[in-house]
Amino acid sequence: MDESLLKWLKSNRSQSLDSPRGTIFKTKTQRFKIIRVNEVKQFIEIEFSKQFTVLRLEFWRFETALEVLRRNRGRWTRLGTRFYADDPDTIEWQIQKKAKEIYPDRHVDLKSAPHICDILVLAGIAEYGRSVNPITKRENQAAKLIA
Numbered sequence: 001m002d003e004s005l006l007k008w009l010k011s012n013r014s015q016s017l018d019s020p021r022g023t024i025f026k027t028k029t030q031r032f033k034i035i036r037v038n039e040v041k042q043f044i045e046i047e048f049s050k051q052f053t054v055l056r057l058e059f060w061r062f063e064t065a066l067e068v069l070r071r072n073r074g075r076w077t078r079l080g081t082r083f084y085a086d087d088p089d090t091i092e093w094q095i096q097k098k099a100k101e102i103y104p105d106r107h108v109d110l111k112s113a114p115h116i117c118d119i120l121v122l123a124g125i126a127e128y129g130r131s132v133n134p135i136t137k138r139e140n141q142a143a144k145l146i147a
Helices: 003-011 020-025 059-071 090-100 113-122
Strands: 032-038 043-048 054-058 126-132 137-145
Touching: 003 032, 003 059, 003 113, 020 090, 020 113, 020 126, 054 059, 054 113, 059 113, 090 113, 113 126, 113 137
Parallel strands: none
Antiparallel strands: 032 043, 043 054, 126 137
16 A cells, blocks of 8 residues: 555544545535544445445555556546446456456446545545546546646
8 A cells, every 4th residue: 555645544534525526527426534444454444424334445446546547647547437347448447357356256346446536636646637538539537646
């Protein structure tokens, strides 16, 4: 796990956080809290304020997203926000590909790229923008590393 990210996660535990996607992309998002950072088992848990739903995000998800962003340094990388990601050029597809390797018996993985990227943006590691899908020609939510 990236040390600066881990430090940020620990220092922001229990704070109510707003998804930057809500402001930047004018989408409906939920406020959330980081309720647990487990370094031994390598996961965090976030809780969504309105539904009190807890989502476990393993460290490898952050590492995968960061690898994708590093490979595409300087370019916007589309998030891909589907449960069944079908575009290998998105962060979600890369995360789901890794999930299939780790959990081969799962039929579907959770959608985690938006939440992972929210945290990377809030931590000052990445920023949000837009990128055009070359197939559909529609603008999509995208992220890239800062500097």
